[in-house]
Amino acid sequence: MNFSGLSDIARYIVADGKGILAADESNPTCTKRFDSISVESTEDNRRNYRETLFTSEGMKNNIGGTILFDETIRQKSRDGRLLTEVIIAQGALPGIKVDKGLNPFNESDNETLTQGLDDLDERCSEYEKLGAKFTKWRAVINIGADIPKQECIDANMDALAQYAKIAQENNMVPIVEPEVLMEGEHSAEDCLNATSRSLKSLFDFLDNYNVDITGTLLKPNMITAGSDNPDQISEDEVASLTLECLKKHVPDDLPGIAFLSGGQSDIKATHHLDAMNKMGGGPWKLTFSYGRALQQSALKTWLGKVENEEAAQAAFSHRALMNRLAASGKWSPDLEK
Numbered sequence: 001m002n003f004s005g006l007s008d009i010a011r012y013i014v015a016d017g018k019g020i021l022a023a024d025e026s027n028p029t030c031t032k033r034f035d036s037i038s039v040e041s042t043e044d045n046r047r048n049y050r051e052t053l054f055t056s057e058g059m060k061n062n063i064g065g066t067i068l069f070d071e072t073i074r075q076k077s078r079d080g081r082l083l084t085e086v087i088i089a090q091g092a093l094p095g096i097k098v099d100k101g102l103n104p105f106n107e108s109d110n111e112t113l114t115q116g117l118d119d120l121d122e123r124c125s126e127y128e129k130l131g132a133k134f135t136k137w138r139a140v141i142n143i144g145a146d147i148p149k150q151e152c153i154d155a156n157m158d159a160l161a162q163y164a165k166i167a168q169e170n171n172m173v174p175i176v177e178p179e180v181l182m183e184g185e186h187s188a189e190d191c192l193n194a195t196s197r198s199l200k201s202l203f204d205f206l207d208n209y210n211v212d213i214t215g216t217l218l219k220p221n222m223i224t225a226g227s228d229n230p231d232q233i234s235e236d237e238v239a240s241l242t243l244e245c246l247k248k249h250v251p252d253d254l255p256g257i258a259f260l261s262g263g264q265s266d267i268k269a270t271h272h273l274d275a276m277n278k279m280g281g282g283p284w285k286l287t288f289s290y291g292r293a294l295q296q297s298a299l300k301t302w303l304g305k306v307e308n309e310e311a312a313q314a315a316f317s318h319r320a321l322m323n324r325l326a327a328s329g330k331w332s333p334d335l336e337k
Helices: 006-013 027-035 043-054 083-089 120-129 150-169 188-208 235-249 266-278 292-302 306-326
Strands: 019-023 063-068 093-097 102-104 112-114 134-141 173-180 256-259 285-290
Touching: 006 063, 006 093, 006 134, 006 173, 006 256, 019 043, 019 292, 019 306, 027 043, 043 083, 043 292, 043 306, 063 083, 063 134, 083 093, 112 134, 112 150, 120 150, 134 150, 134 188, 150 173, 150 188, 173 188, 188 235, 235 266, 256 266, 266 285, 266 292, 266 306, 285 292, 285 306, 292 306
Parallel strands: 019 063, 019 285, 063 093, 093 134, 134 173, 256 285
Antiparallel strands: 102 112
């Protein structure tokens, strides 16, 4: 695949309803997921599970990019091919998570700042040589009593913008992920407020650092009530509030918005995406960058057993197709039966 520039790569990843498979779980996170199915989190097991996903029929036509963890971008499949080559053979592009996780912000107990800028240029240079075409960096914003503080939002968005500039200087598309967490009892209005403030700050900083928006992708949360709030809003309200927020704060020349699932159920994440596209979407592609919401059914089917790989691939392929349809506004609950 030949691309004339970063905007070409960004558009390819989100073309024709395609979305992104987030398979960049750190080893500790992968251990938690594997613990839930009583499978030991060894390097071979992690490779076998991810290879099962990457070789699924549902990768073709549904997945435009796959976000990898450092371990995975260096691994080979059981037939000796690099996993990056397996992904490319399926018509998707390999990408890499480059942030180094969270530290407390100003010694706070409930606000964080993402780490990883110190040696980012050197790491990006290596990842580009290893075949990565895009990168991802996640900032985390919590909602609670008197938070998020603007100072914390701005520090995280400043780091996101610095990362984006470094990624582009290394010929890779940056995915910027300002995640307002679902966890908590907050209202949808609280989420809208925190997300609006985060997006405004983010695009101000991206402009300050002269980041090329046409060669960037956004991975935001949707506007929902907190997961512990008994008063949840409807799918159409989630879609409407999310579109309202994005249209107010996201430049028209951004190629695509690929939502995170953030703990939503498989079906909810698909339903919300479909509702937004049925409402007409926006000037950018609206698609998915799901981890759990693409993988959960496959993981529970796989159970670490070779004899379950085909059934796990079928489960993953179904979710990938459902989300491609949602990214085109063509999904319906009847397709899940």
